Amino acid sequence: MTNVLLTFPIKERFRNALKDQFPKVNFDFSDTIEGADEKEVEILVTYGSDLTEKVLDGLTELKWVMVASAGVDQMPLAGLGERGILVTNVSGIHKTPMAESILAHILSLNRALPIIQEQQKQKIWEKMKSNELKGSTALILGPGSIGGEVGRLLQAFGVNTIGCSRSGNRHDGMHEDILFNEIENTLPRADYVISVLPSTSETRWLLDESHFEKMKKTAVFMNFGRGDLVRERVVVHALQNEQIAHAVLDVFEQEPLPSDSPLWELSNCTVSPHVSALSAKYVERALEIFKENLEMWLSGDEGYKNVIETDRGY
Amino acid sequence: MTNVLLTFPIKERFRNALKDQFPKVNFDFSDTIEGADEKEVEILVTYGSDLTEKVLDGLTELKWVMVASAGVDQMPLAGLGERGILVTNVSGIHKTPMAESILAHILSLNRALPIIQEQQKQKIWEKMKSNELKGSTALILGPGSIGGEVGRLLQAFGVNTIGCSRSGNRHDGMHEDILFNEIENTLPRADYVISVLPSTSETRWLLDESHFEKMKKTAVFMNFGRGDLVRERVVVHALQNEQIAHAVLDVFEQEPLPSDSPLWELSNCTVSPHVSALSAKYVERALEIFKENLEMWLSGDEGYKNVIETDRGY
Numbered sequence: 332m333t334n335v336l337l338t339f340p341i342k343e344r345f346r347n348a349l350k351d352q353f354p355k356v357n358f359d360f361s362d363t364i365e366g367a368d369e370k371e372v373e374i375l376v377t378y379g380s381d382l383t384e385k386v387l388d389g390l391t392e393l394k395w396v397m398v399a400s401a402g403v404d405q406m407p408l409a410g411l412g413e414r415g416i417l418v419t420n421v422s423g424i425h426k427t428p429m430a431e432s433i434l435a436h437i438l439s440l441n442r443a444l445p446i447i448q449e450q451q452k453q454k455i456w457e458k459m460k461s462n463e464l465k466g467s468t469a470l471i472l473g474p475g476s477i478g479g480e481v482g483r484l485l486q487a488f489g490v491n492t493i494g495c496s497r498s499g500n501r502h503d504g505m506h507e508d509i510l511f512n513e514i515e516n517t518l519p520r521a522d523y524v525i526s527v528l529p530s531t532s533e534t535r536w537l538l539d540e541s542h543f544e545k546m547k548k549t550a551v552f553m554n555f556g557r558g559d560l561v562r563e564r565v566v567v568h569a570l571q572n573e574q575i576a577h578a579v580l581d582v583f584e585q586e587p588l589p590s591d592s593p594l595w596e597l598s599n600c601t602v603s604p605h606v607s608a609l610s611a612k613y614v615e616r617a618l619e620i621f622k623e624n625l626e627m628w629l630s631g632d633e634g635y636k637n638v639i640e641t642d643r644g645y
Numbered sequence: 646m647t648n649v650l651l652t653f654p655i656k657e658r659f660r661n662a663l664k665d666q667f668p669k670v671n672f673d674f675s676d677t678i679e680g681a682d683e684k685e686v687e688i689l690v691t692y693g694s695d696l697t698e699k700v701l702d703g704l705t706e707l708k709w710v711m712v713a714s715a716g717v718d719q720m721p722l723a724g725l726g727e728r729g730i731l732v733t734n735v736s737g738i739h740k741t742p743m744a745e746s747i748l749a750h751i752l753s754l755n756r757a758l759p760i761i762q763e764q765q766k767q768k769i770w771e772k773m774k775s776n777e778l779k780g781s782t783a784l785i786l787g788p789g790s791i792g793g794e795v796g797r798l799l800q801a802f803g804v805n806t807i808g809c810s811r812s813g814n815r816h817d818g819m820h821e822d823i824l825f826n827e828i829e830n831t832l833p834r835a836d837y838v839i840s841v842l843p844s845t846s847e848t849r850w851l852l853d854e855s856h857f858e859k860m861k862k863t864a865v866f867m868n869f870g871r872g873d874l875v876r877e878r879v880v881v882h883a884l885q886n887e888q889i890a891h892a893v894l895d896v897f898e899q900e901p902l903p904s905d906s907p908l909w910e911l912s913n914c915t916v917s918p919h920v921s922a923l924s925a926k927y928v929e930r931a932l933e934i935f936k937e938n939l940e941m942w943l944s945g946d947e948g949y950k951n952v953i954e955t956d957r958g959y
Contacts, residue, residue, distance in 0.1 A: 428775065435756040438752060438753070441745065444758070447915070458923060459920065460925075461746075462925055463742055463745060464745055465741050586770075601765070604769075606775060
């Protein structure tokens with residue numbers, strides 16, 4: 332029997348479906364990873380943060396960690412790599428809710444929805460300034476699965492899309508592709524600067540003051556990747572000095588965002604509490620990916636979905 | 646000389662461009678339509694509401710009214726029709742800002758942006774319920790230029806679109822097309838019921854209690870057409886009794902919306918003060934259509950853009 336421990340919490344109906352589909356697998360649904368060292372766990376399904384180096388030391392039978400999240404930056408990747416443990420994630424499942432969130436914020440700002448909401452509270456019937464998205468330009472940092480979906484949708488609205496990646500390769504959803512070192516030269520053209528980059532050694536603190544100085548005064552900066560893309564004080568400075576028009580942040584240098592952060596009260600900043608990937612369909616989709624990979628695992632096939640290269644971090 | 650009176654207010658640079666492009670036309674830019682009867686006006690460019698039956702009586706030379714608006718329901722259409730006066734509007738220019746506004750509201754509700762905005766004010770870092778647009782179904786009343794653009798964009802998000810028109814003909818942007826008398830049967834399938842219908846004898850009070858009873862409890866009703874599609878009290882009743890989840894209204898039975906309307910304070914209603922068509926590019930686009938038609942007028946060609954059939958009202 333293959334022993335699978337799920338600390339990823341799922342509902343009864345999902346548990347039963349797993350047991351029905353895989354009668355030869357021993358599923359252990361647990362609230363906690365404590366005691367896992369005595370369970371001869373071969374496969375661990377987790378949100379990620381419970382797998383510390385110490386826990387990993389005890390799991391001598393572990394061969395595969397399925398992370399039910401997109402970010403693996405909090406995982407003991409080095410230890411997993413050394414032990415040759417397979418690591419997979421569910422990165423693909425975020426693309427729909429995240430792209431919808433990003434488009435929601437862009438359109439909402441353009442069409443003045445926050446102002447409409449405020450006016451309604453005061454029963455004010457008044458026209459306001461309102462822009463069109465059509466014809467604008469977006470620079471998308473990280474044109475992978477999520478960024479590509481953002482690009483595809485923006486293109487439907489008539490937006491010119493520029494993808495920025497380490498390779499500079501051609502990406503779906505982009506009219507143009509540039510390299511990381513071409514960001515500064517490209518920023519003066521961008522009405523939207525949207526990051527969906529993961530946290531890696533190359534993306535950490537990738538943006539600094541000089542980048543915000545190059546942005547349009549009318550630009551909107553959106554960080555939906557990881558909070559260590561840019562120092563909070565750099566964004567605060569740019570917003571306070573109106574170097575850019577607005578920032579929409581779903582991720583932060585420190586999460587939850589501390590209550591003394593100036594970002595909360597800046598009228599040109601939208602603070603979203605890391606919710607852009609949320610979806611009522613999340614668990615269902617994560618389990619679909621897990622089940623596909625588990626089929627392959629049991630039959631000895633290769634070609635797993637969403638394999639993480641532990642040395643690269645994504 | 647052809648005498649053109651513009652009560653449609655435009656900036657100096659637009660005035661000069663018109664005069665340069667049409668040196669043989671006599672342009673009169675006026676704040677008011679008063680005194681127009683002494684000007685031998687052949688062509689009138691107006692937002693519409695200043696052309697009353699009485700004013701029309703005095704304009705004996707009038708041959709063409711260009712309405713710089715989409716709605717012509719406040720125009721003296723019968724009188725214009727009797728006199729054989731050409732009536733054109735600018736309906737096409739609204740499709741981009743209006744479709745963007747409609748998508749903005751849909752995405753904003755799905756991705757919980759109003760809650761994010763409220764939480765930020767109170768510095769609350771908390772996850773909330775959030776849905777996906779993908780896979781839902783939209784019923785679009787009025788699948789013309791604007792409705793078709795809404796349908797095209799919704800389809801990009803993976804939404805199933807159903808167009809509803811008097812003809813029931815196949816329309817762009819729709820997966821399916823139905824007739825007005827099929828609305829009730831179709832409502833139980835719709836997650837979004839979106840009207841962009843003009844005000845005509847056929848659309849006036851088209852929806853009533855029975856329609857709202859057929860809608861899903863989770864449905865969102867959106868009126869971006871005209872306020873006489875449904876009685877305000879019908880919508881208020883449906884919202885107060887949670888027959889539907891939310892209403893987004895850009896048009897109202899009475900505009901401006903009276904301050905004692907219950908719609909202002911309903912938490913499941915968004916009151917938008919008839920701003921969905923606003924755009925910084927409005928005047929420019931309206932003049933483009935006017936200039937194309939004026940070229941034809943002067944050269945004696947036919948095939949004018951956006952001709953209104955005065956007996957039909959659109």
